[in-house]
Amino acid sequence: MNISDIIKPENLVYEKSKLQLNTIMHYCPGCSNGVVHKLISEVLEELGLQERTIGVSPVGCGVFAYNYIDIDWQEAAHGRAPAVATGIVRTNPDKIVFTYQGDGDLASIGAAEILHACNRGENIVVVFINNGIYGMTGGQMAPTTLEGQVTSTTPFGRNIDLNGYPMKITELIAQLPGTSYVTRQSVQTAAAVRKCKNALRKAFQNVDQKKGTSFVEVVSTCNSGWKMSPVQANKWMEENMFPFYPLGDMKDSEKNAPVSKN
Amino acid sequence: MTEEIIIAGFGGQGVLSMGKILAYSGIMEDKEVTWFPSYGPEMRGGTANVTVIVSDGRISSPVLHEYDTAIILNQQSMDKFEQAVKPGGVLIYDPNGIIRPPKRTDINIYKVEGTRAAIEMGNPKVFNMIVLGGYLKVKPVVTLQNVERGLEKSLPPRYHNMIPLNLTAIRKGGEILEAMPKP
Amino acid sequence: MGELRLMKGNEVLAEAAVRCGCDGYFGYPITPQSEVMETLMELQPWTTTGMVVLQAESEVASINMLYGAAATGKKVMTSSSSPGISLMAEGISYIAGAELPCLIVNVQRGGPGLGTIQPSQADYFQAVKGGGHGDYKLIVLAPASVQEMNDFVELAFELAFKYRNPAMILTDGAIGQMMEKVELSDHKPRWTSEEVRQKWGSWATVGKVPGRPHNVITSLELDSGKMEVNNLRFQEKYRKMEAEEVRFEEIMCEDAEYILIAFGTSSRICQKSIELARAKGIKVGLLRPITLYPFPRQAVANLARRAKGFLVVEMSAGQMIEDVKLAAFDAGLSLPVEYFGRMGGILPSPGEVVEALEEKLIKK
Numbered sequence: 001m002n003i004s005d006i007i008k009p010e011n012l013v014y015e016k017s018k019l020q021l022n023t024i025m026h027y028c029p030g031c032s033n034g035v036v037h038k039l040i041s042e043v044l045e046e047l048g049l050q051e052r053t054i055g056v057s058p059v060g061c062g063v064f065a066y067n068y069i070d071i072d073w074q075e076a077a078h079g080r081a082p083a084v085a086t087g088i089v090r091t092n093p094d095k096i097v098f099t100y101q102g103d104g105d106l107a108s109i110g111a112a113e114i115l116h117a118c119n120r121g122e123n124i125v126v127v128f129i130n131n132g133i134y135g136m137t138g139g140q141m142a143p144t145t146l147e148g149q150v151t152s153t154t155p156f157g158r159n160i161d162l163n164g165y166p167m168k169i170t171e172l173i174a175q176l177p178g179t180s181y182v183t184r185q186s187v188q189t190a191a192a193v194r195k196c197k198n199a200l201r202k203a204f205q206n207v208d209q210k211k212g213t214s215f216v217e218v219v220s221t222c223n224s225g226w227k228m229s230p231v232q233a234n235k236w237m238e239e240n241m242f243p244f245y246p247l248g249d250m251k252d253s254e255k256n257a258p259v260s261k262n
Numbered sequence: 263m264t265e266e267i268i269i270a271g272f273g274g275q276g277v278l279s280m281g282k283i284l285a286y287s288g289i290m291e292d293k294e295v296t297w298f299p300s301y302g303p304e305m306r307g308g309t310a311n312v313t314v315i316v317s318d319g320r321i322s323s324p325v326l327h328e329y330d331t332a333i334i335l336n337q338q339s340m341d342k343f344e345q346a347v348k349p350g351g352v353l354i355y356d357p358n359g360i361i362r363p364p365k366r367t368d369i370n371i372y373k374v375e376g377t378r379a380a381i382e383m384g385n386p387k388v389f390n391m392i393v394l395g396g397y398l399k400v401k402p403v404v405t406l407q408n409v410e411r412g413l414e415k416s417l418p419p420r421y422h423n424m425i426p427l428n429l430t431a432i433r434k435g436g437e438i439l440e441a442m443p444k445p
Numbered sequence: 446m447g448e449l450r451l452m453k454g455n456e457v458l459a460e461a462a463v464r465c466g467c468d469g470y471f472g473y474p475i476t477p478q479s480e481v482m483e484t485l486m487e488l489q490p491w492t493t494t495g496m497v498v499l500q501a502e503s504e505v506a507s508i509n510m511l512y513g514a515a516a517t518g519k520k521v522m523t524s525s526s527s528p529g530i531s532l533m534a535e536g537i538s539y540i541a542g543a544e545l546p547c548l549i550v551n552v553q554r555g556g557p558g559l560g561t562i563q564p565s566q567a568d569y570f571q572a573v574k575g576g577g578h579g580d581y582k583l584i585v586l587a588p589a590s591v592q593e594m595n596d597f598v599e600l601a602f603e604l605a606f607k608y609r610n611p612a613m614i615l616t617d618g619a620i621g622q623m624m625e626k627v628e629l630s631d632h633k634p635r636w637t638s639e640e641v642r643q644k645w646g647s648w649a650t651v652g653k654v655p656g657r658p659h660n661v662i663t664s665l666e667l668d669s670g671k672m673e674v675n676n677l678r679f680q681e682k683y684r685k686m687e688a689e690e691v692r693f694e695e696i697m698c699e700d701a702e703y704i705l706i707a708f709g710t711s712s713r714i715c716q717k718s719i720e721l722a723r724a725k726g727i728k729v730g731l732l733r734p735i736t737l738y739p740f741p742r743q744a745v746a747n748l749a750r751r752a753k754g755f756l757v758v759e760m761s762a763g764q765m766i767e768d769v770k771l772a773a774f775d776a777g778l779s780l781p782v783e784y785f786g787r788m789g790g791i792l793p794s795p796g797e798v799v800e801a802l803e804e805k806l807i808k809k
Contacts, residue, residue, distance in 0.1 A: 051653060051654055052652050053652070054650045063665065066659075066661045066663065070659050071652075071653050072650035072659050073650065073659065073660075073662070073663075074512070074513060074650055074661075074662040074663070075543075075661070075662065075664070075665055076512070076539075077509060077512075077535055077539050080512075083505070083506040083509035083510050084509050084510070087510030087511060087512060087513025088513040088516070088650070090469060090497045090499055090514065091468050091519040091521065092519070094638075095517075095652065113502070113505075113506055116506065285451050285624060288626075289449060289451055289626050294625075295624075295625060295626050296623060296624070297624035297625070298622075298623045299622055299623070301477060301562075321625075322713060322716030322717040322719075323714040323795050324619065324625075325619070325710070325717075325792045325794065326717070326794070327795060327797070
């Protein structure tokens with residue numbers, strides 16, 4: 001079999017989503033962001049939501065998300081994506097609006113915006129990439145950095161006395177009556193990727209059904225920031241991040257008591 | 263015709279609403295009007311004042327340092343605004359609580375015992391309308407008919423049953439107005 | 446003839462927004478402008494025109510909600526007072542950088558810091574020179590009456606969409622709290638989704654449709670070569686505004702030897718000062734800039750050619766006076782340009798202005 005045989009349409013075994021643009025990604029090899037982008041593209045394509053969806057990208061590694069997924073996008077100021085998404089969805093209630101935010105953006109500078117958007121039950125999807133570090137600016141401490149974790153601003157490890165505790169913001173958000181679906185996922189194995197895709201699909205379906213806020217955290221690796229190989233980073237995440245940030249659904253209004261809004 | 267008025271007293275005496283009814287009556291008479299209040303914490307219990315300007319032409323400054331007429335309802339306002347009446351102008355006051363009556367000789371001073379009359383009428387709330395009636399007797403810048411129309415416009419319909427009482431109070435004010443002799 | 450009412454400036458902003466087909470208001474309470482949102486909540490426009498009104502968790506959130514909605518081609522506004530506008534500065538810079546049309550109202554109060562709640566004009570620099578970071582300009586309109594609070598809402602939106610640029614109504618607590626006779630505009634319907642798509646679909650995030658590349662609203666451009674090109678485009682737009690959108694009013698300037706220059710509330714005070722000064726035989730007129738950006742530089746220069754002196758009257762330590770001096774200087778003209786003003790929420794009185802005119806220009 002030569003190359004021309006391999007690329008025959010009948011030999012096609014895998015095709016990227018039509019919503020994934022051909023732009024070369026800026027993400028480091030091993031980064032979880034690329035996988036999550038692929039999953040969002042696939043879900044939007046499968047649900048036929050391309051023309052109705054508006055994405056809001058953050059400040060942080062996800063800032064250029066708009067270069068990779070073929071939908072209309074807005075780039076928000078640092079931490080403000082939930083407010084931007086509120087403005088969009090309130091004036092365009094027929095649109096499918098989602099934010100894509102990292103831990104610094106969502107849990108630090110944007111803590112007020114995410115809490116209030118979720119508390120109002122804005123009909124949006126929030127995709128929260130938690131890798132415990134500021135990747136874009138070169139590996140500084142994030143609110144979700146683990147105790148003892150070394151970053152460029154915690155060179156001797158995160159010290160609780162000095163830096164406070166790692167923040168379980170997703171657990172906080174699950175308490176808010178405006179959220180209908182709150183889950184924590186990961187994408188380091190094929191099985192995890194499948195589960196994460198199901199979670200994202202559910203989140204976007206929820207918004208299409210106007211169920212309020214759906215919040216999908218993806219515990220992620222930042223092998224560059226963590227200064228590890230991608231394989232080491234996955235292992236470190238499983239051994240250190242998962243015990244503190246356990247995976248699974250925290251809230252699902254279909255299963256739990258119904259939420260008060262939407 | 264341009265009439266520049268300051269109405270000053272305690273918050274709660276109906277200073278701002280007296281000004282508002284006067285301004286609305288002005289509009290009913292196709293006049294230009296401006297209603298400029300003191301606002302902020304002083305509204306809550308302290309002194310309150312409002313500048314009302316009624317004019318046949320375009321109104322310049324809502325902020326004034328001298329007035330054609332001052333309607334004074336407490337001592338603090340007397341201390342503050344007696345000197346701000348233009349020479350030849352008018353000062354109208356309710357003597358209730360006034361311990362230092364106005365002394366100027368180059369202006370026309372009138373007294374309206376609005377507080378007492380309102381109690382006699384059995385409704386202390388119409389106090390400000392009695393004072394307004396006194397003012398309109400001295401300076402008929404708007405007709406009583408247009409005050410009635412102004413009340414209709416400025417009051418929510420659920421209070422329209424109060425309009426006759428307010429008009430009675432305005433007439434009462436005109437009756438009890440007393441010109442103070444010049445020393 | 447539209448509907449005549451006696452209304453506060455702040456209330457009129459709300460009425461005018463609904464009547465001009467505004468799609469959304471996002472705000473946070475602050476004195477002396479809270480009546481804007483209070484009036485909107487009373488009017489409940491979502492039950493009539495479909496306009497959205499939302500009390501945000503902060504001014505920071507409000508301005509970013511504006512960003513999101515404006516980027517979909519919607520006609521949206523916020524209002525605040527000085528400290529709140531400082532909080533919005535980041536968002537305003539992003540909105541200018543992303544070239545989004547919207548309306549921001551600043552009902553100024555005395556600063557700096559928490560300051561006072563009384564009227565001030567000390568945010569002039571913030572409004573016309575930036576306030577946020579980067580080279581950008583807002584279209585800045587300065588109403589001087591409650592009627593103009595009505596008229597300028599629609600004008601601000603018109604200019605904002607014409608130039609894809611944020612517009613600001615720069616007013617103060619005096620006009621916000623003052624009631625005057627106002628003729629309200631007639632109701633205009635909001636744009637339908639189809640109209641928005643037709644008018645602004647080339648850039649707005651209205652949903653990607655086949656046949657056009659996806660629309661991206663961003664102020665980010667890491668390639669500094671391209672960022673310079675963006676900046677040059679912005680500057681070209683600002684020059685066009687300067688050429689085409691200058692608005693001002695001249696009062697009794699024909700025979701005037703001295704010119705008062707003032708905007709908003711202080712221009713109203715100066716009109717009384719003119720009456721007082723003319724009664725004394727002083728020939729004085731008023732130049733009232735209506736657009737603070739673009740500033741009426743040509744009008745200043747024209748008056749500078751024939752006046753004996755300018756007195757710039759501001760409720761600040763003297764901010765617009767710099768633009769007056771620059772306009773005269775750039776025209777190669779030299780004349781006495783003096784300042785009079787009050788600060789911290791104190792309003793100058795008409796008499797004080799006349800005294801300052803005599804003291805600073807005539808007796809010299």
